[in-house]
Amino acid sequence: MNGYGGNILRINLTTGEMNIQPLSEEMAREWIGQRGFIAKTLWEELKPGIDPRGPENKLVMSTGPLAGTLVPAGGKVSFGAKSPATGIYGESCMGGHIAAEMKYAGYDMIILEGACAKPCYLYIKDNQVEIRDASHLWGKGAIEAEKALKDELGEEFQICTIGPAGEKLVKYACISHDFGRQAGRTGMGTVMGSKNVKAIAICGSNSIPLADLAATVAKGKEMLKDCFAKENLDEWQDYxxxxxxxxxxxxxxxxxxxxxxxxxxxxxxxxxxxxxxxxxxxxxxxxxxxxxxxxxxxxxxxxxxxxxxxxxxxxxxxxxxxxxxxxxxxxxxxxxxxxxxxxxxxxxxxxxxxxxxxxxxxxxxxxxxxxxxxxxxxxxxxxxxxxxxxxxxxxxxxxxxxxxxxxxxxxxxxxxxxxxxxWSGYESRSAPSNMLAYMTCDLGAHHSRAWSVTHDIAVGRKVLEGKAQKVIDLQHIRPFFDLIGCCRLQWVEIGFELEHYPEVFRYITGFDYSQADLMKISEKVWNLTRAFAWREIEDFGRKYDYPPARFYEETVTSGPNAGDVLSKEALDFLLDDYYKLRGWDQNGLPTREKLEQMGLGFVVRELDPTAVNY
Ligand code: SF4
Known part of the structure; x- marks a missing residue:
């Protein structure tokens, strides 16, 4: 299929069974890739209530259709599972070179099930897949283990690893790759450790079919030229x-x-x-x-x-x-x-x-x-x-x-x-939209989905009106990059135009989607991951969206915003506005109408939203 590796590799670590299935066009069209594939797979395949550190959890590694192509910065991969850190949907994205290698090996998604009885690593060279002994790597640092495995297998392998914290199932263990890139958040390294998998080593030799090769090459060159022409490129590169x-x-x-x-x-x-x-x-x-x-x-x-x-x-x-x-x-x-x-x-x-x-x-x-x-x-x-x-x-x-x-x-x-x-690295008592972004992030208090401190500065740091809409827009745009396998930082940091992406997406996949169509798919995934939390936690809703009391009871102690606090009333105003604009009820749960409108009828059927107040 154009733009895709074309296959899903599934490995059961308990039994050693493996199979390679073709990726369906329906899956690609409806869920695009990466975060979309992960959310859909975890919803379908995980039983609610499982132990995130138990063998019933699955670790899904997935990338998107632009990864491994000549589109600038098409090198992102995500890992997803039920999060040990939060007990809800977990996912973390990583750069480096392994996303491209995974596509060249022919895979859009690798699903790890069960748990190996002994420390192992996964050897994946195109369709040669082996579960190998990793006793010599167990206990080594994440980067030390990557170096050791590179020495053993060769430079052509791209490798991700966990460190001792992942082996010991620390809840916020990360997955490491390329000597210092990490899928850091929500404990994906913990899930890998719970499966006794120290490393995944991938080497691929296939090419990626493209719907329109000439147009992709021309567009890729244009995108590169545009990127190089951006005024703040030099500063971004320097620091x-x-x-x-x-x-x-x-x-x-x-x-x-x-x-x-x-x-x-x-x-x-x-x-x-x-x-x-x-x-x-x-x-x-x-x-x-x-x-x-x-x-x-x-x-x-x-x-x-x-x-x-x-x-x-x-x-x-x-x-x-x-x-x-x-x-x-x-x-x-x-x-x-x-x-x-x-x-x-x-x-x-x-x-x-x-x-x-x-x-x-x-x-x-x-x-x-x-x-x-x-x-x-x-x-x-x-x-x-x-x-x-x-x-x-x-x-x-x-x-x-x-x-x-x-x-x-x-x-x-x-x-x-x-x-x-x-909480990620922005104190937000003087940045209401950013506070709301972290409160409502589907993963917990994380910056990758929406970050809006500059918006707060631009429109007024005490202003509450209009902030919820901004957060929602960002929660669709930023995670859109985690559907297609591309880094978002060119758009965020150097002002690269968003309009490039639907066009190049069309040349690569042949799917004729407008920007609005792609944003709608991003919104669909957002609703699905929210529903995932609802399915996992019986009393899930509004009370899970509040920040710690420090932020609404204590003032900032020093600096330009000393004395600032964001009251509980302000937080409620932001949440009310946010839920209404999202089409959710005032407890923060997606309504039946919203789920159906998003094409998430399967969620409606499973959660029976008629049981809540619509
Ligand atoms: Fe990787 Fe940074 Fe380039 Fe993004 S901007 S692709 S994170 S090196």
Missing amino acids: GTAGVPVWANNIGAFPTKNFQSSYLEGNENLDGKVMRDKMVVTDKGCFGCPSPCGKYCYVKPYNVYTEGPEYETTALIGGNCVFTDIEQVGYLNYLCDELGLDTISAGNVIGFAMECYEKGILTKEQVGMELKFGDVESFKYLLEKIAAREGIGGILAEGVKYAAEQFGGDSIKYAIQVKGLE
């Missing part, structure tokens, strides 16, 4: 997301001291220019990327190499745990990457523990040492305890929400999460 921390601090959005503040004194030392001078060895990009934002670094005082830190890492480790030395942040990023931990969740959990210690909720006896914000040893100690699930690390490994439930007292206010997922 990538590492250019963001100073800006975020100056507008009062940089998470500081476990989100008590949005302004960090000394933040200028975390600037991308400082990082470039002190640490950057080379720029690094994903497959086909015209604007490589990866910064590969040598952290001299610690004698380690690491990719990054990117903005979110600098925000959650630097700001949230109060480090103002970029080399310290670089070192802690390296540790997270080798242990296989999502830096957003890890920085958030550790900032939370540091605050609990400072406020006397945690004692030295419970922790095993004194904890201090800004202390490398404190961070490192907790990180290693978490990855090994030792002592206090056993509790923190379950995420900030669970830890607060164990610690009690006011700690639930300090657990900065939504739906169990630790």
Whole structure:
């Protein structure tokens, strides 16, 4: 089929059975790829109520029709499963080169079922698929294991791995690839670890059929030319997301001291220019990327190499745990990457523990040492305890929400999460639309689906009207890139035109979809993943969309937005507006009319929405 690898590879790790089935045109037309394929597959194949770390869960790896082609930055792949971190739909996207390799091997989706009795890795060379022993890799760091397997199999293999945290089923373990790219969020590395899969190694030799080769080549060249002509391309390439921390601090959005503040004194030392001078060895990009934002670094005082830190890492480790030395942040990023931990969740959990210690909720006896914000040893100690699930690390490994439930007292206010997922790197008491975006994200408090701080600044940070519509629009546009297998950062960061994509999508697949048609499919997936949470959690609804009480009860303590808070009334206004515009009821559940309008009749039949108030 044009634009697709053409097949679905299914591996049952319990029995060792494997099969390769052709991808149906109906699936491709209706769900496009990647996030669409994952959502549809998990809805159909997972029984509600299963243990996300049990063998009944499935790990689905999928990419989209533009991946592996000459469209700029067509190198994205997503992993999906029921999330161990949240208990609802989980998914995380990753760059690098493995998406293209997967297509060249002939696959649009790889579904892992069951669990292997012993540590294994998957060897996939076109249609030669083997479950191989990984006892020699077990216990190794994620990047160390990738290097070892590359040495063993050859450079032509693209490999993703988990670290020790994934092996130990820490709830926010990530999947790593290309020596420092991660599918970080919602615990996809945990699910891989629960299946005893240390690595997936792929090498492909097929080509991807295209509906109109000449038009695709011409359009690809035009897109590249357009990309190279963008004014801010050079700055983006020089610094990538590492250019963001100073800006975020100056507008009062940089998470500081476990989100008590949005302004960090000394933040200028975390600037991308400082990082470039002190640490950057080379720029690094994903497959086909015209604007490589990866910064590969040598952290001299610690004698380690690491990719990054990117903005979110600098925000959650630097700001949230109060480090103002970029080399310290670089070192802690390296540790997270080798242990296989999502830096957003890890920085958030550790900032939370540091605050609990400072406020006397945690004692030295419970922790095993004194904890201090800004202390490398404190961070490192907790990180290693978490990855090994030792002592206090056993509790923190379950995420900030669970830890607060164990610690009690006011700690639930300090657990900065939504739906169990630790909040990404923007303090949002002075950014209502961004607050709403993280509250309503289908995965929990994550920035990838919608991010709208600049919108709040442009239209007024105290304004509430119109914010919900903006969030909804972004929740369809940004995840659209996770349907087609492309990076969204060219559109987000350098002003690349969205209009290019429907046209090139048509040349590649032959499907004649307008931009509106593609957005409607993105909206359909949004409704399906919302329904997934509803199916999993009996009392799911509005109460799961609120942020922690810190954001509506405590004011920002310092910086340009000191004194700001977003009241519960304001949050309710935003939610009411959001649900109404989405066609959901006031408890935040999609109505029967909405589901039917989206072509989700199968959801209506399963959930029986007549049982709720329409
Ligand atoms: Fe990868 Fe960055 Fe390029 Fe996106 S902009 S494809 S994340 S290198």
